[in-house]
């Protein structure tokens with residue numbers, strides 16, 4: 068197996084009569100052999116364009132793509148040995164599942180018939196398609212089609228595997244099972260993999276590292292823990308985490324506190340220059356209701372959830388509401404007065420102007 072490297076990779080789409088779109092603006096990434104990288108970002112940030120360039124389905128505007136240390140950027144898609152499972156599965160309707168799987172293999176090199184059959188059965192078994200080998204794509208559910216698409220990418224024994232929303236059409240239960248299978252298959256077979264997903268849980272649970280992208284630029288690259296616990300900027304903090312982090316504008320008071328309103332001061336993990344405008348980030352699970360001390364607040368809403376509750380609180384004089392995860396047995400009434408305490412060690416501080424984390 069081999070690693071993947073992107074150097075200064077760029078893509079500008081140019082269509083006549085329209086302004087150019089800088090979809091990918093100079094990406095540098097290096098994946099170790101066998102590593103699974105999750106690519107996360109809002110719609111339109113350039114995730115699919117990046118994958119399509121790596122696969123050779125989209126010409127690059129600039130930069131280089133290296134597989135196992137060798138540049139593949141000039142090679143056509145068929146000569147890159149990159150397996151792709153994209154959301155629009157593009158299966159051949161007249162062919163059975165088995166034939167769809169065999170097709171990728173046969174088209175690539177002239178494999179012996181017996182070998183092809185064996186490989187098809189092996190891979191079908193791995194992704195749970197054994198009973199469906201004779202079915203036609205039209206008779207399959209969306210989730211089953213996604214499995215075929217995944218199997219077809221895997222059967223080629225690619226150097227690099229690119230998965231674009233591979234589990235998006237599965238229901239919650241199937242997604243859980245398939246996610247675990249996918250992780251096992253990827254580790255067993257050791258593919259260097261990029262996974263694009265909208266599903267943060269999927270990315271956090273599957274990926275060795277995560278790249279968070281916005282407007283064609285990687286905002287942060289790190290392990291799931293690094294991304295979640297030490298977001299590099301306000302965008303990453305806000306994008307990763309469900310329910311989302313609360314971001315409160317404030318002014319540093321110079322003594323490891325920030326003033327959020329005339330009456331509310333909050334402790335910071337470190338001193339910040341007095342008068343500096345900051346944004347204080349608090350994740351819902353890092354703040355709790357307390358009987359004494361803490362900050363006074365009013366309950367705006369409380370949603371009981373299955374394993375916990377979610378309270379929306381108004382701190383005195385603070386415009387933005389604070390979201391707090393509550394214990395399952397807690398019941399709160401609208402307008403009830405409560406007190407909340409945030410652990411300053413888990414409080415995030417960003418520069419209000421640049422959005423960058425202060426550490």
Ligand SMILES: Nc1ncnc2c1ncn2[C@@H]1O[C@H](COP(=O)(O)OP(=O)(O)OP(=O)(O)O)[C@@H](O)[C@H]1O
Nearest residue numbers: 080082088090108109110111112113114115116117
């Ligand atoms: N063929 C194209 N021609 C012109 N612009 C394009 C083309 N394909 C994508 N774009 C633009 O490039 C930008 C990045 O698109 P891309 O599909 O890579 O984003 P994405 O992160 O994959 O989004 P999504 O999550 O919605 O799939 C967007 O602004 C999009 O409108």
